[in-house]
Ligand SMILES: NC(=O)C1=CN([C@@H]2O[C@H](COP(=O)(O)OP(=O)(O)OC[C@H]3O[C@@H](n4cnc5c(N)ncnc54)[C@H](OP(=O)(O)O)[C@@H]3O)[C@@H](O)[C@H]2O)C=CC1
């Protein structure tokens with residue numbers, strides 16, 4: 001991977017997280033390109049990371065051996081169509097991070113046979129703690145598979161899926177997942193503040209507790225329910241809180257919210273892939 005040039009079409013939130021994570025892991029900024037229509041964003045990316053920037057997506061495909069599609073799903077068709085010729089002619093490896101959009105649609109929009117790896121990363125990639133699922137089409141060669149994996153492994157955990165259709169569930173669990181935990185941290189901070197703690201005290205306690213719980217769960221051989229049971233002294237404070245969560249329907253609500261996210265990925269793909277060009 002070290003000698004490759006990687007280009008991002010779209011320099012928004014997720015591209016910035018991947019770029020920041022790659023650079024922090026030692027990947028040379030001089031081998032990273034970003035194409036984005038927004039001049040201020042390009043300037044900010046150049047200043048923050050020292051990467052090459054351009055407004056011209058085709059300049060990026062001319063420079064970068066690996067082309068990461070990091071635009072919103074709603075823009076994927078137009079962006080793929082605009083670079084298709086150049087990607088196919090130069091036989092670039094395409095890595096998509098777009099939610100919902102299937103490999104078959106990306107290949108159709110690019111206009112011909114192409115090696116494509118569909119992935120679902122998440123924003124903790126910025127600090128090297130990302131989680132990314134990958135799925136490759138049959139045109140991806142073993143060295144390209146290794147390249148895609150190395151790039152995403154540099155920013156966190158990687159997992160290959162056996163079936164592309166699992167990607168929508170992954171999107172709902174780990175793609176969107178950081179937002180669920182950020183929401184919990186926010187709510188715990190607010191609750192602590194309502195109970196009379198200083199905002200900063202409640203914030204630090206909430207964040208360190210989230211971090212500690214995740215670290216403990218990752219390093220433990222026990223499952224999350226067992227770890228939870230160890231916090232829950234019979235007749236104690238946790239028991240009361242958990243009972244109130246259960247009574248309020250948190251368990252059902254969580255199932256509903258995560259399947260809602262998965263359904264939205266399917267809905268986006270069905271809508272965007274079937275629209276007339
Ligand atoms: N955010 C996240 O946590 C995750 C996002 N993803 C996926 O990543 C993709 C990007 O999401 P996110 O980073 O949040 O979105 P952002 O809106 O932050 O980033 C997209 C960027 O692409 C730019 N853009 C728009 N059109 C083009 C074009 N034709 N060529 C080049 N750049 C263009 C946008 O500019 P402008 O704003 O001016 O339109 C914007 O800067 C999505 O497909 C999403 O599903 C996947 C995993 C996690």
Ligand SMILES: O=C(O)[C@@H]1CCC=N1
Nearest residue numbers: 099171174175176177
């Ligand atoms: O909210 C979204 O649609 C994107 C995909 C996963 C995380 N953010």
